[in-house]
């Protein structure tokens with residue numbers, strides 16, 4: 001088995017907020033490499049820098065020290081517009097609070113990244129429908145977020161991340177607002193996307209049984225990585241997966 | 244992308260209909276004021292020049308009494324003119340035509356119809372001096388004027404009221420105890436500078452009016468057409484010299500009569516017009532400014548309200564330029580809504596004012612286009628700051644908002 005190309009590479013990355021007395025070292029010399037096709041879960045206590053790391057991976061933020069390479073390109077030297085292009089073409093986000101546009105149909109929410117990609121209207125609608133079908137919401141395109149359950153809203157959000165054909169899906173506590181049954185559905189969906197479409201997934205979670213769906217577990221403590229190990233094969237998850 | 248932005252803008256504007264309407268009210272008022280003002284202004288200045296033209300070009304009006312406003316000074320009775328004054332003016336080489344005027348108001352009766360109108364007693368020169376054309380029949384003759392013969396010429400309005408469309412020439416009309424024969428009808432002139440009906444008049448020999456209607460021999464004024472090539476200042480000087488001599492006014496004394504150049508009246512009317520336009524323009528400018536600030540204010544509110552949406556869009560891959568475009572387009576669309584409504588309101592106002600003041604309604608496509616463009620410019624200027632604020636948001640903070 002040849003080593004897959006590194007997609008995400010942190011080299012001694014740090015992120016410092018404030019300065020002087022108020023200085024907070026949210027990330028403090030992190031080395032992390034994630035290859036294409038991985039499914040990584042990030043865990044750690046509150047305030048340990050998980051979200052900070054996700055924001056940097058997602059090109060929403062830049063490190064204050066060290067280097068971040070995305071597809072071997074150093075990100076910290078890129079302009080804001082270049083970061084927007086990276087997000088547009090390679091990254092998909094799934095948030096804890098779903099973050100769908102209110103008063104906008106599910107289909108239009110899913111079309112959003114395609115608008116910024118400049119996809120023509122007809123193709124846009126077709127691709128958005130396709131993405132909705134992948135998350136099992138074929139008939140719900142016309143519904144507004146307020147008419148959907150939490151689990152359905154999160155699936156719309158995943159469809160939106162998916163519609164842009166991303167290399168990576170970044171999910172910061174995607175099941176934080178869902179009960180365990182809905183959480184399981186979402187994780188099975190993510191697992192499926194990872195396995196079938198080869199999409200790299202990086203997910204932050206607080207729950208070990210959610211992390212168990214991933215194939216690699218990274219643990220942050222006080223802005224540093226304190227553990228990084230493969231996830232043991234999870235019988236329970238495997239048994240419930242309908243694949 | 245722009246198309247998409249317009250669609251989005253329309254949607255967010257329509258989502259808050261009342262708020263959007265209140266927001267654009269300032270622009271509506273500003274644009275409506277501009278449109279109404281320009282349209283009415285153009286109509287009325289066109290009309291002033293037309294009606295001055297119709298008064299007769301190169302015409303002077305001589306009136307007894309000092310020029311100016313207010314009542315004449317106490318104890319100084321106005322010395323009237325007489326027909327001899329008019330005859331004297333007529334001997335001046337600067338005068339090409341001279342018409343003395345004696346005014347009266349009376350009711351004319353023909354058959355069952357009657358009409359109260361103003362009667363102008365004058366001579367056969369009057370149509371030339373005051374730029375009237377005799378459309379039917381004939382003018383007064385010098386013999387009729389000398390004799391004060393019971394004949395008259397009707398203005399179109401009087402003719403309509405007494406005879407309708409029928410030919411009145413040769414018919415008799417009764418004024419008080421006089422039975423007057425209609426010898427002619429004047430061609431219509433339409434409304435005057437103040438919206439008065441110029442065609443509501445009857446011409447009669449001046450002696451007839453003096454003796455039989457007024458019971459005196461007063462001349463209310465003398466109208467003079469200057470000879471070709473004579474400037475109005477030259478004409479005024481010659482007439483003043485003659486009248487001062489005839490009225491024995493000493494060297495140190497003021498004139499007790501006035502000589503008015505009708506062109507001056509026209510330019511005065513036009514300057515009143517332009518002062519009014521200037522006033523309205525500043526109202527419009529202030530209103531547009533206030534309207535623009537209203538748009539800026541509501542766009543700032545909208546940007547703040549939609550912080551999270553902006554964060555989502557940025558995370559999904561919108562560039563800050565695309566976010567800027569979205570909000571700028573929204574401001575411009577909002578402002579254009581205001582502009583378009585304002586154009587219609589302004590045209591309606593101008594039309595209404597035109598009917599009310601009998602001014603022609605002449606909408607100017609160029610002005611309408613300008614108003615449209617200008618409201619877009621207001622949107623760009625006042626929408627830019629809020630849009631830039633949206634575009635400069637930090638996506639992480641925007642996503643964390645609320």
Ligand SMILES: Nc1ncnc2c1ncn2[C@@H]1O[C@H](COP(=O)(O)OP(=O)(O)OP(=O)(O)O)[C@@H](O)[C@H]1O
Nearest residue numbers: 017018024025026045046047048049050051052053
């Ligand atoms: N914008 C900011 N300004 C200042 N400090 C910040 C900012 N964002 C994060 N921090 C600090 O950085 C540290 C790491 O925060 P981060 O959000 O990455 O934690 P986390 O691991 O995601 O925690 P949680 O599990 O609660 O989401 C915290 O101490 C936090 O207070």
Ligand SMILES: [Mg+2]
Nearest residue numbers: 050051052172
């Ligand atoms: Mg976090």
